[in-house]
Amino acid sequence: MHSSRAKEAGGAPRGRPRDASRDDALRKATLEVMAEVGYRALTMDAVAARAKAGKATIYRRWESKLELVIDTCNELVSRSVPEPDTGSVAGDLREFLLGYADFLTGPSGKAAQALVGELPHEPELATAFRDSFLTGQRGMLRRILERGAERGEINRHAPLGMVNELAGATLTYRLMLTGEPIDEAFVDKLLEQALLPLLN
Amino acid sequence: MHSSRAKEAGGAPRGRPRDASRDDALRKATLEVMAEVGYRALTMDAVAARAKAGKATIYRRWESKLELVIDTCNELVSRSVPEPDTGSVAGDLREFLLGYADFLTGPSGKAAQALVGELPHEPELATAFRDSFLTGQRGMLRRILERGAERGEINRHAPLGMVNELAGATLTYRLMLTGEPIDEAFVDKLLEQALLPLLN
Numbered sequence: 293m294h295s296s297r298a299k300e301a302g303g304a305p306r307g308r309p310r311d312a313s314r315d316d317a318l319r320k321a322t323l324e325v326m327a328e329v330g331y332r333a334l335t336m337d338a339v340a341a342r343a344k345a346g347k348a349t350i351y352r353r354w355e356s357k358l359e360l361v362i363d364t365c366n367e368l369v370s371r372s373v374p375e376p377d378t379g380s381v382a383g384d385l386r387e388f389l390l391g392y393a394d395f396l397t398g399p400s401g402k403a404a405q406a407l408v409g410e411l412p413h414e415p416e417l418a419t420a421f422r423d424s425f426l427t428g429q430r431g432m433l434r435r436i437l438e439r440g441a442e443r444g445e446i447n448r449h450a451p452l453g454m455v456n457e458l459a460g461a462t463l464t465y466r467l468m469l470t471g472e473p474i475d476e477a478f479v480d481k482l483l484e485q486a487l488l489p490l491l492n
Numbered sequence: 493m494h495s496s497r498a499k500e501a502g503g504a505p506r507g508r509p510r511d512a513s514r515d516d517a518l519r520k521a522t523l524e525v526m527a528e529v530g531y532r533a534l535t536m537d538a539v540a541a542r543a544k545a546g547k548a549t550i551y552r553r554w555e556s557k558l559e560l561v562i563d564t565c566n567e568l569v570s571r572s573v574p575e576p577d578t579g580s581v582a583g584d585l586r587e588f589l590l591g592y593a594d595f596l597t598g599p600s601g602k603a604a605q606a607l608v609g610e611l612p613h614e615p616e617l618a619t620a621f622r623d624s625f626l627t628g629q630r631g632m633l634r635r636i637l638e639r640g641a642e643r644g645e646i647n648r649h650a651p652l653g654m655v656n657e658l659a660g661a662t663l664t665y666r667l668m669l670t671g672e673p674i675d676e677a678f679v680d681k682l683l684e685q686a687l688l689p690l691l692n
Binding site for chain 2: 330402408413418457458462466469470482485486489
């Protein structure tokens with residue numbers, strides 16, 4: 293790790309085992325290819341061609357297509373949806389939901405849809421997706437709710453697990469099924485009509 | 493319509509333009525093929541072969557693959573989830589959700605998953621799915637909530653549209669993303685922790 297960073301800092305143009313901007317270009321290519329053809333039809337060759345990179349470069353960094361795709365999702369979501377800490381549970385939930393809405397409706401949305409659509413046919417992908425992406429998203433929401441509970445903002449009997457599940461479910465439902473807008477107006481409606489009343 | 497029924501009743505073995513049991517066998521074959529290969533890869537030939545029927549038989553009844561698939565979904569859901577009328581909004585919601593849960597987790601579940609997964613890539617399918625299946629399901633929930641409101645069981649300020657959306661979203665989320673059980677225990681938890689509190 294240290295040696296690769298040193299090489300990166302030194303600007304060595306070739307043979308670098310890790311290069312953050314190169315990794316990002318490969319992740320971006322992965323997203324684009326996945327948005328176009330889906331997970332099943334995605335190949336390392338297509339990602340390499342899109343990123344104008346050698347296939348060996350990809351394999352040096354990710355062992356398999358599964359690893360590449362899951363890492364791409366996790367990296368993207370952790371950037372799009374940074375853990376909020378506004379000081380209130382309402383503020384934190386709103387910031388989280390707006391970030392998540394941006395992620396789902398932005399350039400990654402098509403890729404996310406393609407990925408979710410294939411989970412039923414790809415048990416290995418489904419397990420990896422649940423263990424990383426979904427667990428990460430739920431963990432962030434859980435910490436938001438726990439901090440709210442510690443500050444005394446939440447009713448002691450509030451169904452925290454259910455509120456957590458509803459927050460993820462509603463946005464995904466609009467993305468995958470109804471096609472209705474996932475925007476600020478919807479986030480506010482969800483908060484005011486469902487999530488906050490259930491916490492109070 | 494009348495003449496076809498007459499032929500059916502007469503038991504004419506060939507050339508019947510409509511035959512309910514034949515239609516059902518074709519819908520069943522459609523579901524099976526869709527569960528295996530998905531919507532995009534489904535062909536009328538594969539459905540015909542599965543049902544041991546001629547392709548012409550299918551085309552006499554459904555003009556296109558899209559029409560066949562949408563009709564299959566609608567027919568199935570209207571049988572799996574009959575409109576409840578128990579006399580209370582809690583009873584009606586529970587019966588609706590249990591029926592819907594059975595539908596999603598039963599033999600049709602795999603086909604439903606395959607279909608939903610392909611909506612993002614199939615705009616025509618998505619539109620037909622929303623206009624029939626989704627509109628039907630939401631209409632049933634809306635009538636359940638309206639009857640509850642007329643009986644005075646629901647707070648005048650309750651967010652009926654949001655409750656309707658949450659009911660569909662949570663079951664779909666478990667089916668498509670989390671893989672968690674969609675069973676009676678979950679239906680009761682959803683009612684007690686979210687839907688009924690939001691209505692009261």
